[in-house]
Amino acid sequence: MQNLKRYPVRKNELLQAWDSADELILKHMKAQDLTGKRILIINDHFGALSCGLEGQDCTTYTDSFVSMMGIRQNSAQRVQPLNDLKALTGLYDFVLIQIPKNMSYFEDILCRLSQHLHAQSQLICGSMVKHLAPTSFDLLKKYMGETTTSLAEKKARLVFARFEKTTATSPYPQSVKLDGFDLPFSNNSNLFSRDKLDVGSRFFLQHIPKGSFTSILDLGCANGVIGIKAKMLNPQAQIIFSDESAMAIESAQTNYQQHFKDEARYIWTNCFEGQPRGAVDLVLCNPPFHQGTTIGDFIAQQMFQDAFETLKVGGTLRVIGNSHLGYQVKLKKLFGNATIVDTNQKFLICESHKR
Numbered sequence: 497m498q499n500l501k502r503y504p505v506r507k508n509e510l511l512q513a514w515d516s517a518d519e520l521i522l523k524h525m526k527a528q529d530l531t532g533k534r535i536l537i538i539n540d541h542f543g544a545l546s547c548g549l550e551g552q553d554c555t556t557y558t559d560s561f562v563s564m565m566g567i568r569q570n571s572a573q574r575v576q577p578l579n580d581l582k583a584l585t586g587l588y589d590f591v592l593i594q595i596p597k598n599m600s601y602f603e604d605i606l607c608r609l610s611q612h613l614h615a616q617s618q619l620i621c622g623s624m625v626k627h628l629a630p631t632s633f634d635l636l637k638k639y640m641g642e643t644t645t646s647l648a649e650k651k652a653r654l655v656f657a658r659f660e661k662t663t664a665t666s667p668y669p670q671s672v673k674l675d676g677f678d679l680p681f682s683n684n685s686n687l688f689s690r691d692k693l694d695v696g697s698r699f700f701l702q703h704i705p706k707g708s709f710t711s712i713l714d715l716g717c718a719n720g721v722i723g724i725k726a727k728m729l730n731p732q733a734q735i736i737f738s739d740e741s742a743m744a745i746e747s748a749q750t751n752y753q754q755h756f757k758d759e760a761r762y763i764w765t766n767c768f769e770g771q772p773r774g775a776v777d778l779v780l781c782n783p784p785f786h787q788g789t790t791i792g793d794f795i796a797q798q799m800f801q802d803a804f805e806t807l808k809v810g811g812t813l814r815v816i817g818n819s820h821l822g823y824q825v826k827l828k829k830l831f832g833n834a835t836i837v838d839t840n841q842k843f844l845i846c847e848s849h850k851r
């Protein structure tokens with residue numbers, strides 16, 4: 497485990513690529529007879545579980561591009577995760593889950609999983625105690641059956657369940673009506689603000705520019721609401737949607753196709769890595785302030801850097817963030833210019849031009 501690296505690899509990285517919940521799950525699995533058993537691994541962060549169980553009959557699933565790259569990198573490409581729950585096949589004897597923070601996503605996972613379990617299937621869920629939401633027990637009881645827990649060890653805990661219920665149908669994606677849009681949006685479970693319009697997004701929607709753009713990037717698109725509004729105001733432009741969540745990309749695609757007949761582009765990646773430079777006229781970005789349970793502005797910084805590189809000379813990056821995050825200072829450093837477009841009590845919208 498000591499050799500595992502997070503993705504992307506950063507100089508002087510202080511955070512490790514696994515947690516004590518990974519260690520507890522692997523310790524538990526070492527004591528099991530795995531001969532002839534099919535194992536499903538869900539939400540492996542950077543490959544600790546997949547690599548720790550290499551040689552067994554394992555399938556790995558993740559919604560996260562960053563995790564997928566971490567798992568591939570740490571397994572020297574031997575593990576190729578699935579990124580769609582609909583791609584699961586057959587029945588699994590053991591299911592190992594790093595419980596996500598988002599309980600709608602956990603519910604979606606459990607419902608879809610119920611179609612791939614038998615009466616002897618065992619679920620072993622791990623979490624750091626500080627992230628273990630009481631709702632996760634309610635959902636396990638609802639869709640699986642009685643749960644038991646391990647003692648907490650190194651601030652982590654395991655939750656065990658067997659499949660005692662019947663198969664369930666997932667309530668996701670959900671159809672959600674958003675203010676200002678005639679057609680409903682299809683929101684997958686692992687989406688930012690999946691049941692309503694976020695207050696920041698609502699403010700940002702009032703400040704989408706209109707101009708002679710031919711190419712507009714919705715960076716960190718979630719359900720695509722920002723890019724869809726940009727297309728309404730700039731019908732001549734091609735829209736590019738990118739996000740590191742596969743569910744976000746799927747929702748953005750469904751929603752765009754509901755609204756427009758032309759082709760948009762959909763890119764599942766970390767920030768905008770690996771994409772052409774000097775290709776876009778306008779980037780719209782409402783950056784996240786966490787990756788999984790890791791909080792910080794490192795993703796926003798990387799998004800600004802990638803936006804700078806993908807913009808044409810003369811292109812614009814427009815960003816929204818909580819006022820205290822000081823994005824205008826960071827943009828000024830990177831672009832050499834930054835202007836404030838609007839502010840309210842909580843948010844600040846600013847923009848920079850590539851010169």
Ligand SMILES: C[S@@+](CC[C@H](N)C(=O)[O-])C[C@H]1O[C@@H](n2cnc3c(N)ncnc32)[C@H](O)[C@@H]1O
Pocket residue numbers: 562688689694696697700715716717718719720721722738739740741744765766767768782783784786787795
């Ligand atoms: C604050 S939400 C903004 C969603 C939407 N654009 C809006 O304004 O309502 C940030 C989005 O960034 C995505 N994200 C998080 N980390 C990312 C990364 N490393 N690369 C690309 N997108 C990421 C999240 O999945 C989420 O959809």
